[in-house]
Amino acid sequence: MGRLDGKVCVITGTASGIGAESARLFQSEGAQVVGVDLSPDAVGDLAIQADVTKPEDVEGMYVEARERFGKIDVLFNNAGISPDDDASILDTSVEAWDRVQNVNLRSVFLCCKYGIPHLLDNGGGSIINVASFVAVMGAAVSQVSYTASKGGVLAMSRELGVEFAKQGIRVNALCPGPVNTPLLKELFAKDPEKAERRLVHLPPGRFAEPGELAAGALFLASDESSFVNATTFLVDGGLTAAYLTPL
Ligand code: NAD
Numbered sequence: 001m002g003r004l005d006g007k008v009c010v011i012t013g014t015a016s017g018i019g020a021e022s023a024r025l026f027q028s029e030g031a032q033v034v035g036v037d038l039s040p041d042a043v044g045d046l047a048i049q050a051d052v053t054k055p056e057d058v059e060g061m062y063v064e065a066r067e068r069f070g071k072i073d074v075l076f077n078n079a080g081i082s083p084d085d086d087a088s089i090l091d092t093s094v095e096a097w098d099r100v101q102n103v104n105l106r107s108v109f110l111c112c113k114y115g116i117p118h119l120l121d122n123g124g125g126s127i128i129n130v131a132s133f134v135a136v137m138g139a140a141v142s143q144v145s146y147t148a149s150k151g152g153v154l155a156m157s158r159e160l161g162v163e164f165a166k167q168g169i170r171v172n173a174l175c176p177g178p179v180n181t182p183l184l185k186e187l188f189a190k191d192p193e194k195a196e197r198r199l200v201h202l203p204p205g206r207f208a209e210p211g212e213l214a215a216g217a218l219f220l221a222s223d224e225s226s227f228v229n230a231t232t233f234l235v236d237g238g239l240t241a242a243y244l245t246p247l
Pocket residue numbers: 012013014015016017018019036037038039050051052053078079080081082103130131132133175176177178179180181
């Protein structure tokens with residue numbers, strides 16, 4: 001018995017990181033996974049190469065998923081970027097601002113706009129939109145567009161969860177703390193001081209592993225979370241709750 005037996009889950013950004021880990025975990029729990037990515041290496045029973053900033057791509061990926069599996073139960077809107085040229089508001093170009101908003105916020109709008117009708121056809125479902133801990137706390141080392149985009153994802157998810165609750169759709173914002181990705185590892189191997197400045201705020205003294213985020217998403221996708229809706233679902237090791245952390 002898998003925790004997602006019989007469910008069809010569309011996950012964006014499954015060629016890497018949290019998305020890839022979640023696609024594998026959802027499959028191992030019995031789901032049929034439609035993996036979407038810009039890259040041709042998306043993990044999934046059906047892999048679709050698509051750009052989630054483009055309305056026609058997003059509409060098309062759901063049509064393809066329906067054609068293959070007949071229904072959609074879960075939307076896991078995970079694709080996102082965090083480029084270096086998104087920094088302090090004083091240094092961030094308008095072009096960089098727009099690029100990050102498009103991938104991180106417009107894509108979630110599109111995935112919900114075109115995905116919700118399929119969930120309604122199926123009598124309901126679960127939507128998991130990936131925000132971030134920076135949606136609820138400020139950093140002196142800013143990525144201004146990223147932070148604003150994740151605040152938008154959080155507020156939009158809450159509102160959609162309220163709007164569609166009576167139609168059986170739950171919408172939660174999964175808010176990861178910093179995750180131990182290859183990029184982060186490389187960055188901090190080069191600059192241990194930079195790593196230490198961040199680690200000091202984390203009560204467990206370490207970053208999350210991608211599998212720990214996938215486990216949170218699995219709970220939100222499954223019927224175990226049937227009364228969990230419109231939440232700020234933090235998987236952050238206590239980061240956003242901490243004042244002084246253990247020595
Ligand atoms: P990642 O870079 O490892 O994976 C993101 C995937 O999204 C990539 O495969 C990429 O090709 C895909 N993608 C990017 N733009 C796309 C587009 N326009 N269309 C389709 N696919 C696209 O990232 P990750 O670390 O696994 O992060 C996943 C999500 O978690 C993101 O939304 C990110 O903002 C969020 N998050 C990550 C962290 C962290 O520390 N890694 C912390 C908080 C929130």
